[in-house]
Amino acid sequence: MKITLTKQFILRCFLISFFLSTPLIFLHLFSPQPITNTTTKDLRIRPGYTSYENYIQRQLNKTLNPKLRKIWTTRDWNRKIPVFARFFEELKEKNLLHNTSKALCIGARVGQEVEALRRIGVNDSVGIDLVPYPPLVVKGDFHNQPFANDTFDFEFSNVFDHALYPNKFVGEIERTLKPKGVCVLHVALSRRADKYSANDLFSVEPLVEMFKNSDLVHVRSVDGFGLDTEVVFRKKLKQPRTL
Numbered sequence: 001m002k003i004t005l006t007k008q009f010i011l012r013c014f015l016i017s018f019f020l021s022t023p024l025i026f027l028h029l030f031s032p033q034p035i036t037n038t039t040t041k042d043l044r045i046r047p048g049y050t051s052y053e054n055y056i057q058r059q060l061n062k063t064l065n066p067k068l069r070k071i072w073t074t075r076d077w078n079r080k081i082p083v084f085a086r087f088f089e090e091l092k093e094k095n096l097l098h099n100t101s102k103a104l105c106i107g108a109r110v111g112q113e114v115e116a117l118r119r120i121g122v123n124d125s126v127g128i129d130l131v132p133y134p135p136l137v138v139k140g141d142f143h144n145q146p147f148a149n150d151t152f153d154f155e156f157s158n159v160f161d162h163a164l165y166p167n168k169f170v171g172e173i174e175r176t177l178k179p180k181g182v183c184v185l186h187v188a189l190s191r192r193a194d195k196y197s198a199n200d201l202f203s204v205e206p207l208v209e210m211f212k213n214s215d216l217v218h219v220r221s222v223d224g225f226g227l228d229t230e231v232v233f234r235k236k237l238k239q240p241r242t243l
């Protein structure tokens with residue numbers, strides 16, 4: 001008698017916990033890939049993003065902030081464009097960028113870097129961000145660029161720290177760059193990035209590992225609005241064959 005009761009009790013506990021956990025199992029199976037997928041010693045995905053939607057909402061919160069947008073298009077506009085223009089002129093001198101390059105700026109917000117490229121003669125330049133700012137910036141998520149393979153000669157970004165999936169961020173750059181195309185990233189290695197960052201990078205090593213279809217061209221110190229390091233890659237001519 002006592003044993004039967006215990007059995008029933010155990011069965012009931014099992015059934016209750018099964019039904020309670022079923023939604024969680026489904027949620028797990030059908031949710032996007034784990035958010036900590038690329039965390040390594042020198043690249044840490046910040047905790048606290050419960051879903052991709054939650055992450056996008058948070059990024060939009062910053063991008064759509066009217067006060068910030070006002071600053072970006074007024075005070076920052078004249079302050080930042082000459083600095084970007086100087087960075088790009090230096091890349092031209094190193095033959096990494098040309099007037100005829102088709103150029104993309106990733107996470108460009110209101111497009112200061114795009115305007116800088118156009119001013120120095122790189123006319124075929126455009127930016128992408130979650131919120132468009134025509135004509136300089138079109139709508140696009142850097143985790144899923146709205147461009148065909150082998151489109152650009154040059155891609156620039158200073159928002160690597162905003163990538164929730166750094167592997168996708170890099171994979172999309174390598175996909176949309178033409179063979180021999182150049183990618184220039186400005187990143188923060190020693191300073192901590194802002195509260196909207198989704199990852200923290202502590203060395204160049206994780207980037208070198210992720211850019212597996214590219215060669216490292218150079219790493220140098222820069223003073224780029226809180227970002228201290230410029231890392232340049234060139235996409236290889238031939239993709240390694242996957243057997």
Ligand SMILES: *[C@@H]1O[C@H](CO)[C@@H](O)[C@H](O)[C@H]1NC(C)=O
Nearest residue numbers: 054056057058059060061062
């Ligand atoms: C977005 O910003 C508003 C007001 O600043 C805040 O109340 C809200 O919680 C924020 N949402 C997210 C997802 O961060």
Ligand SMILES: *[C@@H]1O[C@H](CO)[C@@H](O)[C@H](O)[C@H]1NC(C)=O
Nearest residue numbers: 098099100101121122123124
């Ligand atoms: C870029 O545009 C300027 C001004 O419209 C023009 O003078 C120049 O020839 C263009 N350069 C290229 C490479 O198309």
Ligand SMILES: *[C@@H]1O[C@H](CO)[C@@H](O)[C@H](O)[C@H]1NC(C)=O
Nearest residue numbers: 098099100118119120121122
């Ligand atoms: C590139 O464009 C800039 C700005 O229009 C111009 O001053 C420069 O001479 C051009 N460079 C070449 C190599 O055509």
Ligand SMILES: *[C@@H]1O[C@H](CO)[C@@H](O)[C@H](O)[C@H]1NC(C)=O
Nearest residue numbers: 148149150171174175176239
């Ligand atoms: C584009 O590139 C990706 C990754 O390199 C590849 O998997 C895909 O098949 C390519 N798509 C086309 C249409 O060539």
